[in-house]
Amino acid sequence: ETGVTQSPTHLIKTRGQQVTLRCSSQSGHNTVSWYQQALGQGPQFIFQYYREEENGRGNFPPRFSGLQFPNYSSELNVNALELDDSALYLCASSQDRASKNIQYFGAGTRLSVL
Amino acid sequence: DQQVKQNSPSLSVQEGRISILNCDYTNSMFDYFLWYKKYPAEGPTFLISISSIKDKNEDGRFTVFLNKSAKHLSLHIVPSQPGDSAVYFCAASVQGAQKLVFGQGTRLTINP
Numbered sequence: 001e002t003g004v005t006q007s008p009t010h011l012i013k014t015r016g017q018q019v020t021l022r023c024s025s026q027s028g029h030n031t032v033s034w035y036q037q038a039l040g041q042g043p044q045f046i047f048q049y050y051r052e053e054e055n056g057r058g059n060f061p062p063r064f065s066g067l068q069f070p071n072y073s074s075e076l077n078v079n080a081l082e083l084d085d086s087a088l089y090l091c092a093s094s095q096d097r098a099s100k101n102i103q104y105f106g107a108g109t110r111l112s113v114l
Numbered sequence: 115d116q117q118v119k120q121n122s123p124s125l126s127v128q129e130g131r132i133s134i135l136n137c138d139y140t141n142s143m144f145d146y147f148l149w150y151k152k153y154p155a156e157g158p159t160f161l162i163s164i165s166s167i168k169d170k171n172e173d174g175r176f177t178v179f180l181n182k183s184a185k186h187l188s189l190h191i192v193p194s195q196p197g198d199s200a201v202y203f204c205a206a207s208v209q210g211a212q213k214l215v216f217g218q219g220t221r222l223t224i225n226p
């Protein structure tokens with residue numbers, strides 16, 4: 001059984017640029033959630049996708065957007081990058097969108113905005 | 115508004131002893147709680163969870179206790195082993211909601 005995989009592992013961008021991060025769900029999982037983890041903090045929920053539709057969103061501006069594909073893989077897009085967007089971005093998959101389903105995390109993509 | 119708080123940034127415990135990690139929450143609508151462990155350069159790994167209808171859940175060396183009246187949960191690790199050295203996050207969710215709300219994490223170090 002393949003776990004959650006994310007790419008790339010590290011990324012350096014400059015302010016104002018756009019970035020796309022990718023995530024492959026664990027086999028059998030149809031729900032993907034994205035989190036942002038700033039240094040010294042816990043992960044913060046960005047949004048969740050269930051069967052290719054956004055299924056809940058945290059307190060992040062519209063320049064954070066996402067996609068989920070028919071194979072349940074997912075992308076996180078961030079436009080007009082700001083210095084504060086520098087963080088570890090975590091993707092998590094779960095068997096279903098119900099709150100008591102365990103979310104399984106990938107290793108993350110570390111984004112640095114200069 | 116920090117709804118889930120882990121007030122101890124770090125904890126050091128001797129190998130073989132009990133490790134107790136604490137977590138407080140403010141939102142009384144939370145009904146499901148989880149603990150994750152994170153090693154450097156890896157994603158958080160699920161450890162153990164508890165529903166609000168219970169006050170204790172045990173899995174091997176790991177036990178989670180929930181005190182709803184105090185809005186407090188704790189993770190006990192007995193006996194502590196060097197491989198337990200990691201950052202531990204508690205997380206909570208509201209039934210029907212999609213997101214996990216995480217605490218800031220506690221770095222546990224097990225000394226030989």
